[in-house]
Amino acid sequence: MTIETQAAAELLKAFSHPTRLAILKELQAGPKCVTDMEELLPARQANISQHLGVLRHAKLVDYAQDGALRCYYLCRPNLVEDMLKLVGRDEPIIKRSPEEIQADKERLAKAMMQQVTAKEKKPTEGASRRKVTQ
Amino acid sequence: MTIETQAAAELLKAFSHPTRLAILKELQAGPKCVTDMEELLPARQANISQHLGVLRHAKLVDYAQDGALRCYYLCRPNLVEDMLKLVGRDEPIIKRSPEEIQADKERLAKAMMQQVTAKEKKPTEGASRRKVTQ
DNA sequence: TTCGGATATTCGATTATTCGAATACAATAG
DNA sequence: CTATTGTATTCGAATAATCGAATATCCGAA
Numbered sequence: 001m002t003i004e005t006q007a008a009a010e011l012l013k014a015f016s017h018p019t020r021l022a023i024l025k026e027l028q029a030g031p032k033c034v035t036d037m038e039e040l041l042p043a044r045q046a047n048i049s050q051h052l053g054v055l056r057h058a059k060l061v062d063y064a065q066d067g068a069l070r071c072y073y074l075c076r077p078n079l080v081e082d083m084l085k086l087v088g089r090d091e092p093i094i095k096r097s098p099e100e101i102q103a104d105k106e107r108l109a110k111a112m113m114q115q116v117t118a119k120e121k122k123p124t125e126g127a128s129r130r131k132v133t134q
Numbered sequence: 135m136t137i138e139t140q141a142a143a144e145l146l147k148a149f150s151h152p153t154r155l156a157i158l159k160e161l162q163a164g165p166k167c168v169t170d171m172e173e174l175l176p177a178r179q180a181n182i183s184q185h186l187g188v189l190r191h192a193k194l195v196d197y198a199q200d201g202a203l204r205c206y207y208l209c210r211p212n213l214v215e216d217m218l219k220l221v222g223r224d225e226p227i228i229k230r231s232p233e234e235i236q237a238d239k240e241r242l243a244k245a246m247m248q249q250v251t252a253k254e255k256k257p258t259e260g261a262s263r264r265k266v267t268q
Numbered sequence: 269t270t271c272g273g274a275t276a277t278t279c280g281a282t283t284a285t286t287c288g289a290a291t292a293c294a295a296t297a298g
Numbered sequence: 299c300t301a302t303t304g305t306a307t308t309c310g311a312a313t314a315a316t317c318g319a320a321t322a323t324c325c326g327a328a
Contacts, residue, residue: 104165
């Protein structure tokens with residue numbers, strides 16, 4: 001489990017709340033302060049502020065102070081845009097047959113075997129000790 | 135808060151755990167059964183099974199039964215691939231000055247104003263009534 | 269049929285997330 | 299200064315996520 005994986009999971013956690021997604025969507029249209037968002041979202045001021053804290057911590061938003069107001073904006077707009085696009089997309093869900101899977105596993109096993117024999121001259125017992133149902 | 139936003143947040147929640155990300159990464163290389171993953175991940179069998187349950191519920195993986203084994207595979211491989219790429223990417227974090235933000239808000243306000251005056255005859259109720267800080 | 273290996277589920281304890289209420293803080297006007 | 303408005307933080311309760319241990323199930327072999 002690498003550090004990058006942990007970081008990626010944390011980033012995704014910041015995204016994975018409906019109110020936070022809604023905030024990000026609003027900010028795509030332009031910078032807004034908390035009061036603006038209060039009118040646009042079904043959430044109270046404190047709660048919006050809390051979610052903004054999470055987004056700020058994840059470095060997805062930042063703010064510029066304008067008098068008493070804090071104008072929030074996306075500080076990684078492309079990441080946010082691509083993420084919102086991605087989760088909105090609907091890829092057809094594929095169903096694979098046991099035979100396809102089997103073929104895939106064999107192909108993978110063969111590739112591994114080749115890699116092993118290329119390095120060492122000894123054809124070692126590979127990763128999958130599965131018997132092949134033919 | 136739309137239904138799609140809720141669905142998107144749920145999907146993201148399924149992604150947002152390091153072990154689940156690691157599972158998805160492993161499955162990118164090819165189908166695997168739980169025992170295979172046990173060797174590759176720092177997690178116990180029951181826990182991996184639990185995470186696979188979450189991923190299955192999110193329609194990110196499915197399995198094909200092969201005897202006593204269940205061969206798991208990605209059932210939306212492109213979504214997974216793009217997601218893993220996206221969270222791995224590092225976009226530079228931008229910092230915007232109050233002046234830029236101000237300009238942006240004015241531009242947005244102007245666009246809204248124009249939209250309103252253009253529709254003047256059709257009272258399609260709905261937009262915001264925010265005052266613009268000048 | 270029983271056995272053993274592979275996987276799933278249930279249970280309970282621990283920790284994390286979420287929300288509203290209340291409060292604190294910060295900037296500006298008067 | 300005080301009052302007001304905008305925003306953040308703290309606190310506590312409710313809910314949800316997470317994990318390991320134990321157990322259940324499912325399948326193929328003997």
